[in-house]
Amino acid sequence: MLDGKGSFVGARLPTIDTRGSGSTLPIEFCSEWRPEVDRKNFCKTMLLGALLAGLFAAGSLQGQEAASLPEAKAPAAPTAPAPAPAQTSPSGHPNDAYWTEHDRQLLVDFGELAHFKEADAMLGAPKNGEDRVVFMGDSITQGWKLNEAFPGKPYVNRGISGQTTPQMLVRFRQDVIDLKPKVVVILAGTNDIAGNTGPMTLEQTEGNLASMAELAAANGIRVVLCSILPANDYHWAPGLQPAPKIAQVNAWLKNYAAQKGYVYVDFYSVMKDDRGGLPATLSGDGVHPLPAGFAVMSPLAEAGIEKALKTGNSK
Numbered sequence: 001m002l003d004g005k006g007s008f009v010g011a012r013l014p015t016i017d018t019r020g021s022g023s024t025l026p027i028e029f030c031s032e033w034r035p036e037v038d039r040k041n042f043c044k045t046m047l048l049g050a051l052l053a054g055l056f057a058a059g060s061l062q063g064q065e066a067a068s069l070p071e072a073k074a075p076a077a078p079t080a081p082a083p084a085p086a087q088t089s090p091s092g093h094p095n096d097a098y099w100t101e102h103d104r105q106l107l108v109d110f111g112e113l114a115h116f117k118e119a120d121a122m123l124g125a126p127k128n129g130e131d132r133v134v135f136m137g138d139s140i141t142q143g144w145k146l147n148e149a150f151p152g153k154p155y156v157n158r159g160i161s162g163q164t165t166p167q168m169l170v171r172f173r174q175d176v177i178d179l180k181p182k183v184v185v186i187l188a189g190t191n192d193i194a195g196n197t198g199p200m201t202l203e204q205t206e207g208n209l210a211s212m213a214e215l216a217a218a219n220g221i222r223v224v225l226c227s228i229l230p231a232n233d234y235h236w237a238p239g240l241q242p243a244p245k246i247a248q249v250n251a252w253l254k255n256y257a258a259q260k261g262y263v264y265v266d267f268y269s270v271m272k273d274d275r276g277g278l279p280a281t282l283s284g285d286g287v288h289p290l291p292a293g294f295a296v297m298s299p300l301a302e303a304g305i306e307k308a309l310k311t312g313n314s315k
Contacts, residue, residue: 092195094236102162106197111170112160123156126180130154133305134176136212137187138163140229140288149298156181164197165189165208172212177219183308184216185265185301187226189249190287193242194234202245206252213262222308225257226301227268231287232277243276261314265304267297 093099105112126132134156135141141159158175160167165188176184191197192205213223227250231242250268257264271293273279277286282293289297 092237099236102196110197111167112163113171113174115160116158116171116175120174120179123179126154126182131183131309132156132179132181133183133185134158134179134181135185135187136168136172136176137185138168138191140190141187143288144294144297149294150302159187162191162196163188164191164200165205165212166192166197166200169208169211172215176212177215177221181221183222183224183305184212185224185226185305186212187228188212189228190231190242190246193228193231193245193249194237194240196237202249202252205249206256209253210256213256213260217260217262217313222312223257223260223262224265224301224304224308225253225262226265226304227253229267229287229289230272230276230278232273232275233286235285235287247276261311263304263308263311265300267300270300271296 093103132154135144135146135158137159139159139161141157142161144157144159146153146155146157156179168188186209189205189209192200192208193202209225213225216223228246231246234240234242246268250266254264254266256262271278271282278289278293281290282296283289
């Protein structure tokens with residue numbers, strides 16, 4: 001019980017004596033409350049409890065903060081290297097100077113009317129009795145040295161490398177009709193199949209060839225239609241399998257010429273190999289004739305021109 005001073009009298013409070021080796025000793029009972037000593041022990045105990053509670057709370061808070069942090073992300077994968085430069089131009093042609101200029105030319109002068117404009121103006125009208133012949137075509141015609149193959153003949157070369165039949169049709173009036181030849185020799189179509197100015201059907205090629213022939217006939221010009229030369233592949237547009245397509249257009253040309261009374265010159269049958277292409281003895285790249293190839297072509301062309309001059313467009 002308490003006395004007037006706030007001390008316990010006659011109460012037995014348990015204490016543990018730890019003055020020894022650390023083992024528990026028998027409990028002694030005190031007969032009085034010692035305010036000074038017990039109050040200090042009580043304060044120490046409370047401070048220790050508060051400290052432990054604070055440490056526990058801090059650890060709990062750190063755990064919550066760690067859980068709320070966003071999940072760490074793996075480092076970004078390295079950027080893939082840039083693709084190698086395209087080996088073809090946007091048009092699908094080889095990415096070189098020749099085809100770059102070719103594609104640019106399509107945008108500014110599709111038919112390449114500027115190519116022979118000055119030469120046409122300088123040529124002038126045929127002389128009296130002159131049997132002028134114009135050869136219309138592509139690089140095969142351009143590479144044909146007419147002055148050597150037909151010495152002394154008034155034959156005019158109007159071949160432009162890479163051209164297709166729609167381009168030739170655009171310039172046909174300027175480069176053929178306006179030159180007033182007696183005969184036109186048309187050798188064209190292989191670049192259509194190669195897709196030089198875009199995809200074309202065989203019927204479109206045939207229609208352009210027919211349009212050129214009929215424009216010539218309407219203007220009193222005799223027509224010689226030549227077969228497309230054999231080709232098993234195009235080195236600038238591989239994999240198109242042109243051989244059967246060339247054979248099909250040539251069959252149409254032969255039939256069309258017979259119907260219209262035009263002269264048909266068959267280079268194809270005498271120049272093709274067993275693959276439907278040009279043999280190495282006649283062409284270095286399978287498309288363009290070597291001198292040996294032109295040596296085969298020239299007498300056939302001459303015979304066709306002579307026939308056209310004699311018979312005209314018979315129908």
